[in-house]
Amino acid sequence: MGSSYPFRMAEFVRLDVSSGVGTIRLNRPPMNALSVQVQDELRAAAEAATADEGVRAVIVYGGEEVFAAGADIKEMIGMSYAAMVARSGPLSAAFDSVARIPKPVLAAVAGYALGGGCELALACDWRFATTGARFGQPEIKLGVIPGAGGTQRLSRLVGPARAKDIIMTGRFVDAAEAASIGLVDRVVDGDVYAAALAYVQPFVEGPAQALRAAKLAVDGGLSMDLAAGLAWESQLFAGLFATDDRAEGMTAFATKRPPRFHGR
Numbered sequence: 001m002g003s004s005y006p007f008r009m010a011e012f013v014r015l016d017v018s019s020g021v022g023t024i025r026l027n028r029p030p031m032n033a034l035s036v037q038v039q040d041e042l043r044a045a046a047e048a049a050t051a052d053e054g055v056r057a058v059i060v061y062g063g064e065e066v067f068a069a070g071a072d073i074k075e076m077i078g079m080s081y082a083a084m085v086a087r088s089g090p091l092s093a094a095f096d097s098v099a100r101i102p103k104p105v106l107a108a109v110a111g112y113a114l115g116g117g118c119e120l121a122l123a124c125d126w127r128f129a130t131t132g133a134r135f136g137q138p139e140i141k142l143g144v145i146p147g148a149g150g151t152q153r154l155s156r157l158v159g160p161a162r163a164k165d166i167i168m169t170g171r172f173v174d175a176a177e178a179a180s181i182g183l184v185d186r187v188v189d190g191d192v193y194a195a196a197l198a199y200v201q202p203f204v205e206g207p208a209q210a211l212r213a214a215k216l217a218v219d220g221g222l223s224m225d226l227a228a229g230l231a232w233e234s235q236l237f238a239g240l241f242a243t244d245d246r247a248e249g250m251t252a253f254a255t256k257r258p259p260r261f262h263g264r
Contacts, residue, residue: 013041015048020204021197022055026062031069034116036087039094046097056208056263057200058105060098060124061193062117067107067133070115073142088147095148099123102212104203108196109133119146122153125215126185128199129175130192135183138170156222158182207245208263213237
């Protein structure tokens, strides 16, 4: 599925694609602060990963030192209520664009994932973290609350009481605690990007349409009651019978050979 290439000459966020894996790489030293420009570039990278059929899985990565330590507070200080009302939609949309990538998406977290950085990790399907990683929603200490999904995605992931504790105290959560409450899926003693790459590798040769449907079924069902969720699941399940990969998977099973999926 090709060698690595940059998706465009963005200043702080780029999408690199290699062997079917797209890496959305944040690179705004020293802390990967999520300025308006970074938010816009993040959305563009997520949309590019969605559109590129050669991308079969995505890793969101901030580098070896820090994932993302929140919004650019200096940029926010002078913003009025009216200005933030205008900006809050695009801010949320930047993270939603990552959550809506119809492919497996994993956050590889080293160092701090705070505020918007934590919200970005929450927008991914899974979170791997180094032993020294720290998560948090410290917005309360600035007199505000998380504004890009933190109150909603965190509470759905760890439960409302734990989410309120993290949000209302503004405290940092280390990797061990994050794993114990379900905020982190795996703690890595070493190269978190390498661990993320190994995890997503099987998806590259997997049935892309079925993986898409599985993600849509789970994510969409969370906002429905059980009856509606079951109907949504049934619709997606039946739709997969129109795919070549479904025919290949079942034929391979019946003939006792490994399947050869093509994502169609």
